[in-house]
Amino acid sequence: MxxxxxxxxxxxxxxxxxxxxxxxxxxxxxxxxxxxxxxxxxxxxxxxxxxxxxxxxxxxxxxxxxxxxxxxxxxxxxxxxxxxxxxxxxxxxxxxxxxxxxxxxxxxxxxxxxxxxxxxxxxxxxxxxxxxxxxxxxxxxxxxxxxxxxxxxxxxxxxxxxxxxxxxxxxxVEERRYVLCSFLNVFGLSEPETDTLLHGVTDLCPGLQMSVCVTFPWVRVTLRAEAETEGAARACLAEGTALVGQRLGEYVFSEGEVSLDEAVAALFRQQGLTLALAESCTGGLIAKRITDVGGSSAYFLEGVVTYSNAAKERLLGVPSALLMEKGAVSAEVAAAMASGVRSAANSDLGLAVTGIAGPEGGTPDKPVGTVYISLAGPGGCRTERFLFGGGRGEIRTLTAWTALDWLWRHLGDKAKP
The missing domain is CATH 3.40.980.10 (MoaB/Mog-like domain)
Structure with a gap:
């Protein structure tokens, strides 16, 4: 028709x-x-x-x-x-x-x-x-x-x-065709990288189609299986979805309409852990994303936005000497922020971000887009440096998504046997 x-x-x-x-x-x-x-x-x-x-x-x-x-x-x-x-x-x-x-x-x-x-x-x-x-x-x-x-x-x-x-x-419609769809949500891979990894997937069975679409900052993979019977379409879709999941592995954070925020929330509820946040360059964006999900009070204890050095010292216990020596945007300060907020809130995990979102404030050593993320837990503190591109909004969004992805991966690893 x-x-x-x-x-x-x-x-x-x-x-x-x-x-x-x-x-x-x-x-x-x-x-x-x-x-x-x-x-x-x-x-x-x-x-x-x-x-x-x-x-x-x-x-x-x-x-x-x-x-x-x-x-x-x-x-x-x-x-x-x-x-x-x-x-x-x-x-x-x-x-x-x-x-x-x-x-x-x-x-x-x-x-x-x-x-x-x-x-x-x-x-x-x-x-x-x-x-x-x-x-x-x-x-x-x-x-x-x-x-x-x-x-x-x-x-x-x-x-x-x-x-x-x-x-x-x-x-x-005289001869109805059955069309079934599945959606896999991906973070950490670009659209071309995702497409390359999925080359040949649609050869699995006749009537299987795939599209890769960027919905910044994540990528959605859509599979559509079309067949004369619902059973045939369902079998083809299941095979295709399984292969996409196998090819993309840990980069698939959810299927269907489940957001990264909701995926993280589900893992926190399953494991009974708690979280505290210390945000600088994101200005509370991560806390908003977490509290947008209903029931987050069960695991999210508190969040602080420590924009100034004085706030980092007063609220998180970051030593002034460390701030003077390394600067507010540094691995050492990010780790101190994560450990400090975890200690202050008495939470299982402490997550901190600090960076330069721009458009000003960058230096040759620390250009605009430089961000440090740190996650503190019972086993120690992990900290990494990132250099995100784009304008102020894109940098802040990428920082928040990456921080949430860290939580998703950390909790997912703990759930593995």
């Missing part, structure tokens, strides 16, 4: 809002063995919408349109659909009742009824219910193409695709 998507909105083509609907629709369709072949974005312009409908419909079996069904003057999608298909734009009584009931239930109007604009759809269209918003969608045929018009609000669109659009499309 040839399927396309059309996103409508001035905010999309101006870059003010990122179009997440197109990706979400593609994902929902792929789960049912259906693929989006083309995607187009236009603004809230009637002529542009009509051109897009007339261009896409003759080339597609189905077209999913999102956006421009709201109550404001710039919402012209329904009008454009009517003009493109030679239909009248009429008030749909069922849609009008839905708008009034939805708003009344939320106390959105009293006395003065809402405008009928969102209840106006092209004649001879089928209504698509909207359980999460005011604007119902509608469905019609244009040049032999089944066209679905949906609101642009992601939560509304998502429910309407799952509950109405997908069942209609699946029913149209």
């Amino acid at each position: 040839r399927i396309a998507t059309l996103s409508i909105g001035d905010e999309l083509i101006s870059g003010e809002v990122v179009d997440t609907n197109a990706g979400r629709i593609a994902t929902l369709l792929l789960e049912q063995g259906l693929r989006v072949r083309r995607h187009v974005t236009v603004g809230d312009d009637e002529a542009a919408i009509i051109d897009a409908l007339n261009d896409l419909a003759p080339k597609c079996d189905a077209l999913i349109v999102t956006g421009g069904l709201g109550p404001t003057v710039d919402d012209v999608t329904a009008l454009a659909a009517a003009h493109a298909t030679g239909r009248e734009l009429l008030v749909n009584e069922e849609a009008g009742k839905h708008v009034r009931a939805f708003l009344a239930a939320r106390g959105r109007f009293a006395g003065e009824p809402p405008s009928d604009k969102q209840a106006m759809i092209p004649a001879h269209s089928s209504l698509i219910p909207n359980p999460n918003g005011t604007a119902c969608g509608f469905r019609l045929s244009h040049h032999g193409c089944l066209v679905f018009f949906l609101p642009g609000v992601p939560a509304e669109m998502d429910a309407m695709v799952r509950e109405t659009v997908l069942p209609v499309l699946v029913e149209q």
Whole structure:
């Protein structure tokens, strides 16, 4: 089945809002063995919408349109659909009742009824219910193409695709293919390095596809197995996933939608260990990442941001002589910070970072991007120097990710038999 998507909105083509609907629709369709072949974005312009409908419909079996069904003057999608298909734009009584009931239930109007604009759809269209918003969608045929018009609000669109659009499309498919996906999340390898290590993986079985995508600062490997039966697709995917895991080894920190933060949290909960943090160049970013995960109070005792030398001395017990001799950005000071925060918090582990995030402060010996990370535990203290590239934000992000990766690897090693 040839399927396309059309996103409508001035905010999309101006870059003010990122179009997440197109990706979400593609994902929902792929789960049912259906693929989006083309995607187009236009603004809230009637002529542009009509051109897009007339261009896409003759080339597609189905077209999913999102956006421009709201109550404001710039919402012209329904009008454009009517003009493109030679239909009248009429008030749909069922849609009008839905708008009034939805708003009344939320106390959105009293006395003065809402405008009928969102209840106006092209004649001879089928209504698509909207359980999460005011604007119902509608469905019609244009040049032999089944066209679905949906609101642009992601939560509304998502429910309407799952509950109405997908069942209609699946029913149209005579020979359904099964497509299953798996995702492996990688940190510590570049995109080219990951791709090189995975050369030949897709030769395992027919219908296996792989993509390697950077989502800074980590890399996601996506595997898709397509087959005539669900069992065949599942077997192919399992074989491919196992081989990717074998090739990438310790660089895979999780599968699916599990973040590095969540992977670290799971290991802390399993092992019953505690953590304290001392951050300088990251300014509390690591602590935020850790506490973004619910239940972190069970293992995260405290964190301090010690930007100044005085704070490092007062809160962590770093000797002033050491700071004067080696400098705040040094292996020795990082180790003292990690040991100091561990001692102050009486935690199992103490993690510290200190560095130069820029854009100023670098020297020939310690250029911008120089970072020291130190992890103190019962067995001693491990400290390493890194030189990260990029701007201030990228350096801070890479520091936080590397520190969390250290925790993940340390805890993972302890869990091994």
